[in-house]
Amino acid sequence: xxxxxxxxxxxxxxxxxxxxxxxxxxxxxxxxxxxxxxxxxxxxxxxxxxxxxxxxxxxxxxxxxxxxxxxxxxxxxxxxxxxxxxxxxxxxxxxxxxxxxxxxxxxxxxxxxxxxxxxxxxxxxxxxxxxxxxxxxxxxxxxxxxxxxxxxxxxxxxxxxxxxxxxxxxxxxxxxxxxxxxxxxxxxxxxxxxxxxxxxxxxxxxxxxxxxxxxxxxxxxxxxxxxxxxxxxxxxxxxxxxxxxxxxxxxxxxxxxxxxxxxxxxxxxxxxxxxxxxxxx
Amino acid sequence: xxxxxxxxxxxxxxxxxxxxxxxxxxxxxxxxxxxxxxxxxxxxxxxxxxxxxxxxxxxxxxxxxxxxxxxxxxxxxxxxxxxxxxxxxxxxxxxxxxxxxxxxxxxxxxxxxxxxxxxxxxxxxxxxxxxxxxxxxxxxxxxxxxxxxxxxxxxxxxxxxxxxxxxxxxxxxxxxxxxxxxxxxxxxxxxxxxxxxxxxxxxxxxxxxxxxxxxxxxxxxxxxxxxxxxxxxxxxxxxxxxxxxxxxxxxxxxxxxxxxxxxxxxxxxxxxxxxxxxxxxxxxxxxxxxxxxxxxxxxxxxxxxxxxxxxxxxxxxxxxxxxxxxxxxxxxxxxxxxxxxxxxxxxxxxxxxxxxxxxxxxxxxxxxxxxxxxxxxxxxxxxxxxxxxxxxxxxxxxxxxxxxxxxxxxxxxxxxxxxxxxxxxxxxxxxxxxxxxxxxxxx
Numbered sequence: 047x048x049x050x051x052x053x054x055x056x057x058x059x060x061x062x063x064x065x066x067x068x069x070x071x072x073x074x075x076x077x078x079x080x081x082x083x084x085x086x087x088x089x090x091x092x093x094x095x096x097x098x099x100x101x102x103x104x105x106x107x108x109x110x111x112x113x114x115x116x117x118x119x120x121x122x123x124x125x126x127x128x129x130x131x132x133x134x135x136x137x138x139x140x141x142x143x144x145x146x147x148x149x150x151x152x153x154x155x156x157x158x159x160x161x162x163x164x165x166x167x168x169x170x171x172x173x174x175x176x177x178x179x180x181x182x183x184x185x186x187x188x189x190x191x192x193x194x195x196x197x198x199x200x201x202x203x204x205x206x207x208x209x210x211x212x213x214x215x216x217x218x219x220x221x222x223x224x225x226x227x228x229x230x231x232x233x234x235x236x237x238x239x240x241x242x243x244x245x246x247x248x249x250x251x252x253x254x255x256x257x258x259x260x261x262x263x264x265x266x267x268x269x270x271x272x273x274x275x276x277x278x279x280x281x282x283x284x285x286x287x288x289x290x291x292x293x294x295x296x297x298x299x300x301x302x303x304x305x306x307x308x309x310x311x312x313x314x315x316x317x318x319x320x321x322x323x324x325x326x327x
Numbered sequence: 328x329x330x331x332x333x334x335x336x337x338x339x340x341x342x343x344x345x346x347x348x349x350x351x352x353x354x355x356x357x358x359x360x361x362x363x364x365x366x367x368x369x370x371x372x373x374x375x376x377x378x379x380x381x382x383x384x385x386x387x388x389x390x391x392x393x394x395x396x397x398x399x400x401x402x403x404x405x406x407x408x409x410x411x412x413x414x415x416x417x418x419x420x421x422x423x424x425x426x427x428x429x430x431x432x433x434x435x436x437x438x439x440x441x442x443x444x445x446x447x448x449x450x451x452x453x454x455x456x457x458x459x460x461x462x463x464x465x466x467x468x469x470x471x472x473x474x475x476x477x478x479x480x481x482x483x484x485x486x487x488x489x490x491x492x493x494x495x496x497x498x499x500x501x502x503x504x505x506x507x508x509x510x511x512x513x514x515x516x517x518x519x520x521x522x523x524x525x526x527x528x529x530x531x532x533x534x535x536x537x538x539x540x541x542x543x544x545x546x547x548x549x550x551x552x553x554x555x556x557x558x559x560x561x562x563x564x565x566x567x568x569x570x571x572x573x574x575x576x577x578x579x580x581x582x583x584x585x586x587x588x589x590x591x592x593x594x595x596x597x598x599x600x601x602x603x604x605x606x607x608x609x610x611x612x613x614x615x616x617x618x619x620x621x622x623x624x625x626x627x628x629x630x631x632x633x634x635x636x637x638x639x640x641x642x643x644x645x646x647x648x649x650x651x652x653x654x655x656x657x658x659x660x661x662x663x664x665x666x667x668x669x670x671x672x673x674x675x676x677x678x679x680x681x682x683x684x685x686x687x688x689x690x691x692x693x694x695x696x697x698x699x700x701x702x703x704x705x706x707x708x709x710x711x712x713x714x715x716x717x718x719x720x721x722x723x724x725x726x727x728x729x730x731x732x733x734x735x736x737x738x739x740x741x742x743x744x745x746x747x748x749x750x751x752x753x754x755x756x757x758x759x760x761x762x763x764x765x766x767x768x769x770x
Contacts, residue, residue, distance in 0.1 A: 204505060205619060207631050210638065213504070214489065219602065220507025283599035286623050 051095035052116065052150070058088030059123070059147045066140035070215060078136035085143055089127055092120050111308070114181065115153030119146040121185035129189075129225075137215050141192045172247030180240030180265075184300050186233035187272075190226055191297035194290035197222040201287055219286065226289045230279060234272050241265055260311035264303040271296050331665075332470065333395045334425040335402065335417060336376070336383030339439045342416035350406045350413065352377045358460025360405055365462045367401050369394035372464040374457040374471070376432070378449045380439050385429060387466045395419050423662050426470065430654045430661075433474035434481040435488070441643045442487035447478045470661065477657040484653060487646040490639030494522065494632045495529040497639065498606050501632075502530070502574055505604045505625050509533040515572035516540045517565070517586075518579030519551050522608045522629070526576050531555060539568050543579065566590060570597045576606045577613040588617035591624055606632070666735070670726045673739045676748040677722060681715040722746070 065081035099113055126142040200216040203209065216222075244262075245255040256262060275292045278284040284292070337350060352360050352375055364373045364384055372387040384402060388394040399417065403410035420428045431437045433450045454471045457463050463471070482488060491497040499509075506512050513536045516527050527538060538557035542548035545561055552559035560568050569575065569590070579585055591603070591614075605626040607614045612628055619626040627635075689696070689711065699707065722742050729735045743749060 200504075204501070204625055207627065207634070209501070209635050211642075218504045218507045220505070224507070285600055286602060288622070 049095070049154075051091045051098055052154070055088045055092035055095055056147060056150050056154070058084045058091060059143050059150070062088060062139065063143040063147055066136055066143055069136055070140050078139065081136060081139050081143070082130065085123065085139060086127060089120070089123050092116070092123065096120060111156040112153045114177065115149050115156070117178075118181050118185060118188075119149040119153070121182055122146055122149070122188055125185055125189055137196065137217070138193075141196070142189070145188065145192065170247065170251065172243060172250065176240060176243040176247050179236050179243060183233050183236030183240050184304060186229050186236060187293070187297050187300050190229040190233060190293040193222050193225040193229075194293035194297075197226070197290040198287060198294075201290075223286055223289065226293055227279070227285070230272070230276055230289075230293075234276055237265075237269060237272060241269060260307045261303065264299070264307050268296070268299040268303050271299050331389070331391055331422050332385070332387055332425040332466070333391050333398070334383055334385050334420045334428050335395055335398050336381060337413075337417040338381035338383075338437065340437075341418055346408075346412065346416045347380070347382070349408050350382045350402065352382060352405065356456070358457045358462060361457045361460050361462045363405060364398060364401055367394065367397050369397065372467040373462045374453055374467055376450060376453045378446065381432070381437075383432070385425070385467065385470075387464065391421050395421070423658055426661050427654060427658045429470060429474050430477045430657055431651075433478040434650055434654060435478070436481070436647055436650055436654065440492060441640075441647055442492075444482075444488055447475070450474065450478075469664070473657060473661050477654055480653050480657070481650040485646040485649045487643055487650055489646075490642050492636055492639050492643065494629070494636055495526045497632050497635045498526050498576075498627070499529045499533060501625075501627065501635070502604050503533075505602055506573055509574075510535045512536070512573040513571055514538045514574045514576065515568050516551065516555075516557075517575065517577040517613065518542055518581075518609065519547055520578035520608065523576050523578035524551070524554075526606060526608065527555060530574060530576075534574075539572065541565060541568060543581075566594060569594045569603075572603070573601065574604045574606070575614075576608065578608040579613050580609070581613060582611060584613060584615045586614045586618070588615040588621065591618045592621055595621060595623060667727060670735060670739055673726065673742055673748065674723055677719055677742065677746055678715075680746060680748055681719055685711050685715050 062081045062084035065084060066078055069078040069081060096113075096117060099116070122142060123146050126138060130138070196216055197219065200213065200219055200222060203213045203216070204219070244265075248257065249255040275289070275296060278292070279289060337347065339347070342350075355361065355375060355377070358375075361373050361375045364370060364375065364386065369390065370386050370388045374385045376383045376385065382402075384398055386394065386398055388398075399414055399419075400410050402417075403413045406413075428437070433447055435442050435444065435446045438446050450471070454463070458468070491500045502509060502512075509530070510533065512534055514527065514530050514534055516523060516538055519542060531538060538552070538555045539560055540548045540552040540555065540557050541560040541562055541564065542551070543562055545559065548559040548561075551557075565586075569586070575586075577585065586605075591605075595603070600623050602623040602625065605614055605618060605624065607626060607628040610629065614626055614628075616626065616628075618624050689707070696704070696707070722745075726735070726738055726742060729738050
């Protein structure tokens, strides 16, 4: 029963996803109220679930892979709902809601038991700062990648002169590119703070800032990839399709760093290795 | 049933323009002609709808067939046309067909351009005009409001009005899909031509910045630029203009392409890869088709746009099928409502009988009541009226609750027998009260 809110949220997101998808396939009205409302309701339950988890663990709920993925999904939905205040295009919902569902279900299959006692190093205010910034950055990048996919799709349809239903449902190229333009600096900033705060935390906990464990190495690679993107966009004026492709590649790296590295390698970020914080001691 | 709704009129499907242009109900801006129609014997309520493609008279009348004939004659007289000719080109729809027709017209399913949005406004204007002229009673009022509601449902629940069905409008829609908000975008017009000007006119409505015009003969460019209050450029300035413009509409009479793909490629660098929408309306083409392969450049020629338009029309037809279902649904609801009107005579008779008893009893006691002052008398009136209203309430809601027509007749008979209502004739004036009650109940 301890995951009741989480379960309700997943069910609501599934209902919302189905609604959005059915909407895309069938209806021709321009808004999808049921999908939006179930997403909002799901978000509310999800928020309760996260609060409940923090109460349960007695601290910020980011100590297990389950919680991390849950908060990740929560951030993505949150950003979507926030963005929707201005432009309610149901096709965004149709892409965002299923993404959240997948993340949450993957998270639910991973361990959610909080090991007692929590390793002392996790009882630091650096944890929420480091993890929330890193996750928020990832969420922004995730949305940029989703929108990038939509851009490539829409661009292709216009070039091929196939202006059917899908074309009409997808937002304009300008709007899609705008998400990339606005998202890139925000995501890059969040990611940078995430990495720097991680280094500072390591410095205060272990005495050295950077230990080249796989997660750190790969985040640095990802950081460079996004730094390159910022450069191309701001200086060379890359936009549109190129920017969209870069957003997708960049998120590939993010996913690898975020999930792949944790599963493949061990280190003090590892999900496989339960002795968090001990490798570097 | 001999009383009911009739629609008499003609539209682009039934009458050629020579006939349509004669039947336009001129000078009806204050509803005087509608009042004239209303004066036709048998017509109870009337509204006239006249747009460029249709002229219709909607009447609530009794008996329908006979009155419809008289209305046709009245229409012919008003517009000064021969009644025989008019009858030949017009349609008469009655009962639920008439209701369906009105709903379809308001929902733009009967329009020349399927799904065009103006018709609803025109119907609303006619309704407002004739409401203030006093020719609309409770029946037509309800009918028109249901028509507006149906139109709204069709617009919200189907995509009938979404897809552009003219080349110029399709170009504008596409421009929005590529460039987003067009307000701060600039347009370059190369060469003149009817289609190009039409497209430009549509774009001007969306674009805030002045339009640039260029032509081989500079004078022509100046002339066109004046029309659009834009800026005229010489052909030599073309590459500079391309670097500025977001939308290019080209329609020169040149035999060779005016704009080469290489030119565009070079221009894109100076534009910092800002996307560009090129519309090539000329035949032979003005812009090399390879330009479409350049990243950020979207080139459409006249055939591409035509294809878009015909696909959109097909889509509207599909959406229209859904819209017809909505209309059928609303027609059924309206017809159900009209059936409750059959109960009206019973309800009126019941009210009249109770009122008669009340007045009778008060006058019988008049002697004893003479001591009452005005204030007390008024209270007496209020109390007695309230008593009969409360008595009437239950049998009336008993009548209205029934859905099936048969049952309604039986129940109506029961109420008449229980209250011994035979001999209480009903006048049309009182019927209106029942309609209004009905309206109150809904609110």
